[in-house]
Amino acid sequence: MRQEHGSPDSELRYRKVAAELREAIVSGEYATGAKLPPEGTLAERHGVSRGTIRHALAVLRADGLVTSRRGTRRTVLGGPRAQSFSELLSFTNWARSIGETPGGRMEQVERRPAEPSEAAQLGLEAGAEVYLVLRVRTLSGTPVMVERSLYPGPVGRLVAELPPDVVSHTEALLTHGVLFTDADHTIDLAWADTDDARLLDCPPGQVLLRERRRSTDPAGVPVEWSEDRYLPGTIAFTVHNSVAASTLGRHHSPRTAPGS
Numbered sequence: 001m002r003q004e005h006g007s008p009d010s011e012l013r014y015r016k017v018a019a020e021l022r023e024a025i026v027s028g029e030y031a032t033g034a035k036l037p038p039e040g041t042l043a044e045r046h047g048v049s050r051g052t053i054r055h056a057l058a059v060l061r062a063d064g065l066v067t068s069r070r071g072t073r074r075t076v077l078g079g080p081r082a083q084s085f086s087e088l089l090s091f092t093n094w095a096r097s098i099g100e101t102p103g104g105r106m107e108q109v110e111r112r113p114a115e116p117s118e119a120a121q122l123g124l125e126a127g128a129e130v131y132l133v134l135r136v137r138t139l140s141g142t143p144v145m146v147e148r149s150l151y152p153g154p155v156g157r158l159v160a161e162l163p164p165d166v167v168s169h170t171e172a173l174l175t176h177g178v179l180f181t182d183a184d185h186t187i188d189l190a191w192a193d194t195d196d197a198r199l200l201d202c203p204p205g206q207v208l209l210r211e212r213r214r215s216t217d218p219a220g221v222p223v224e225w226s227e228d229r230y231l232p233g234t235i236a237f238t239v240h241n242s243v244a245a246s247t248l249g250r251h252h253s254p255r256t257a258p259g260s
Contacts, residue, residue: 131156
């Protein structure tokens with residue numbers, strides 16, 4: 001019998017198994033509504049004890065990916081769905097594509113001089129006028145993401161004039177001739193600060209999935225530098241590479257409890 005619990009590596013083992021099971025759900029190996037294999041089968045497949053499998057399943061339950069009933073085989077609650085480039089660029093388009101109602105609320109709009117790093121991202125001179133916009137984004141009324149977007153002066157002035165509850169800044173800016181056609185994305189983790197905790201109703205220091213994005217117009221001029229922070233279990237990203245093309249998609253992982 002494997003003696004894993006209480007060992008220094010036990011947490012690494014169950015988190016590794018949880019990551020492997022999560023990837024199987026994301027890839028569609030375990031579809032929505034499907035039953036996961038029995039704990040014994042999963043333990044043999046992953047080369048760990050049943051206790052480790054139970055810990056891994058607890059992680060997936062906390063993320064809202066599987067049912068939480070003990071004594072029965074867990075059921076997959078929802079598998080993420082791949083999205084096109086336009087849906088990744090726009091939270092609103094993505095939300096609509098999965099049947100959710102997108103929402104947004106501006107919490108703060110600040111006009112100020114750009115810091116050197118911000119100016120570099122937007123191709124501006126240091127100290128140039130920029131607008132920082134803080135928003136909370138929702139899916140069908142549930143807060144899932146805090147959005148911090150930095151705009152160059154001309155674009156920021158348009159955003160500052162929008163109603164605070166406008167759903168899509170991207171769509172609103174399009175009517176003014178501001179196009180978002182290309183973007184570079186960086187995805188990693190961040191820790192919830194006081195604004196994140198207040199807007200997402202999570203504890204300060206909570207680990208959040210972070211997407212940083214620099215968007216440009218058809219001429220390659222930067223129009224936005226944004227940092228989005230998602231609650232864990234609400235979103236996943238997958239990357240597909242091929243010789244002909246490379247695509248990045250955003251996926252939805254429904255949560256059991258109860259974003260441009």
